[in-house]
Amino acid sequence: MGSLDGRSAHGHEDKGHLCGSENITQKSGLNPVSEGGSFSRVSRVVSMETLSHGVCRSIKTVVFSNKLNLLMPFGPLAILVHLLNDNQGLVFFFSLLGITPLAERLGYATEQLAFFTGSTVGGLLNATFGNATELIISIHALRGGMIRVVQQSLLGSILSNMLLVLGCAFFSGGLVFIKKEQLFNKSTAVVNSGLLLMAVMGLLFPAVLHYTHSEVHFGKSELALSRFSSCIMLIAYGAYLYYQLKTDDHQYEPLNEEVSPSASAGQNVNDKDEAPEISKWEAIIWLAVMTAWISFLSDYLVDAIDGASKAWRIPIAFISVILLPIVGNAAEHASAIMFAMKDKLDISLGVAIGSSTQIAMFGIPFYVVVGWMMGTPMDLNFHLFETAVLFITVLVVAFLLQVCLERISGFMFCNTRRQYALVFYSCCTLSPCINTPL
Structure with a gap:
């Protein structure tokens, strides 16, 4: 039976x-x-x-999982306004709104791809595609001969990452973890600080050569020095990438989770809950689609900068230093703060400081070389005020990372005062850049 x-x-x-x-x-x-x-x-x-x-x-x-994607229709609307009305102010505004969710989704696809590549390659991907929007905008601006827009947008991106984003990440992490200490890997911060100092020196020499009037051939010696320094910086950044991928392959992983008090309870549970929502090839395809659409909209955005400045009666320096970096780095700004609030301060430093290092050591010299090939006299002379602001910023952040902020307490009086000071200093530093003439 x-x-x-x-x-x-x-x-x-x-x-x-x-x-x-x-x-x-x-x-x-x-x-x-x-x-x-x-x-x-x-x-x-x-x-x-x-x-x-x-x-x-x-x-x-x-596309439909984030409320910020409601701004995506503004991209086609900007193209429609350009074809019908050609109102440069509206074209710039709609293009800016249309690029914002694309930059955020670009960061999302990068985070999904990082699940399949590991911590080190994932950190490099976050830093690279986090700057992809701004790099694409800068290429279109350089092609149009807007050298000062390129220089000031790159400068604004470095300042916003090193001061505003890093300070807000430290401060937000201190608010969430009041009674514990957040730790980060000091060696990684030292390497990034050294590279940033090297980049500042590469920017400082052409500016000093220009303002001391000691050139043998006026204009030509400054440009030749900028191109030579750019090649050296690109080689140094390539060596740094080799060091990251081959030698220091655990720099983006949390520092000694057994020592961290929150690792035993909440962090392990959160790590188990985190899983990729899309496959590896889906993430690669979405990265290609988002990058192509951002590149298409950036052409309209750059062409409308001058008209938007005249229509809104605001200086181009404000658009270059403030608006373009905020839109281009919106995804990594939010991710750095969120990682700090999840007690993953190493990843926050990798996103904020790593992004600044990549722009300073790769982005700026890359555009000098690209301008060289295009016949555009793009150089490393960022003018005296901008160069001085960048030099002081790197010194302050390097000092805080190496000496004062080796162990960041949640709400202890001394460390919290430093967090307030870093946020306040970032606002004071960015504000005079707005009124800098072109």
Whole structure:
């Protein structure tokens, strides 16, 4: 009886599977008896249905999962206004709104890809694609001959990352973890600070050469020195990447989780809950799509900068130093603060300081070389005031990271005062850059 019941059960199961396949063949209009290749066609139909379901799920996850994506229609609206009305102020405003969710989704796709690449490569990807929006905008500006816009947007990105973002990350982490100490890897901060000092020296020499009027050939010696320094900085940054990928392969991982009091309770649970929402190839495809759309909108954004400045009666320096870096780095600004609030201060430093290092050691010299190939006299002379602000900023942040902020307490009086000081200093430093003439 037992065997008969088992056979009957299997018989019903086989009938069920057979009926399911018959239903699929009936829906698709195929007859498995009369046609020899019908089952292969059924499998193709099923695979197409699975593919369409996966595409719909990916679009739903990436496009419809964030309220900020409600701003995406402003991108096509900017193109429509440019074609119909050509109001430069509206074109710039709509382009700025349309690029903002794209920059955030670019950071989201990078974070999803980081689940499959590891901590070190993921940190480099976050820093690279976090700056992708601003790098694309700068390429369009350089192609249009707007050298000062490129220089000031890169400068504003470094200042906002090193001062505003880093200070807000420290302060937010201190508010969340009041009665504990947040730790970070000091060696990584020392390496980044050294690279930033090297970048500042590369920017300082052409400015000093220009303002001391000691050039043998006026204008040519400054440009030649800028190009030579840019090549040296690119080689140094390549060596730094090799050091990150081959030698120091654990710098973005949390520092000694067993020592951290929060690692035993809340952090491990959160790490288990974190899982990729899209696959690796979906993340790569979305990165390509977002980058192409940002590049397309950046062309309209850059062309409307001059008209928006005249229509809104604001200096181009404000747009270059404040607006463009905020939009381009919005994703990494938010991620650095969120990681600090999750007691992952090493990742916050990797995003904020790593992004500044990448712009200073790769972005700026890269545009000098690109301008060299395009015949545009892009140099490292950021004018005396901007260079002095950058030099003082690097010194202050390096001093805080190496000496004062080796152990950042949550709300202890001394360390909290330093966090307030860093945020206040960032506001005081960025404010005079707004009124700097071009």
